[in-house]
Amino acid sequence: MGVTDEQATEMADWLEHDLDDEDIVETRPGPGRPPLPPGEAVDEVLTIRLTAAEKGRVAELAARRGHSQSEEGRLAILHHLDET
Numbered sequence: 001m002g003v004t005d006e007q008a009t010e011m012a013d014w015l016e017h018d019l020d021d022e023d024i025v026e027t028r029p030g031p032g033r034p035p036l037p038p039g040e041a042v043d044e045v046l047t048i049r050l051t052a053a054e055k056g057r058v059a060e061l062a063a064r065r066g067h068s069q070s071e072e073g074r075l076a077i078l079h080h081l082d083e084t
Helices: 005-018 052-065 069-083
Strands: none
Touching: 052 069
């Protein structure tokens, strides 16, 4: 099902004349890798294996703190390194 020339013209007119700021919806980034701090490039990737229970604990903690699971893992490793 395509768009007719008339429909395309109507959409273009709406975009050009009637589009308001309220019509633009801000989207949030989806799941994926969290950004590294500014100025830090990705050098290495560390893959670890967790049990389902361990992964569940990481997921719960990350959700409570508003972090991704990757970010929570990075913070946990850095905390452990600082403590030793």
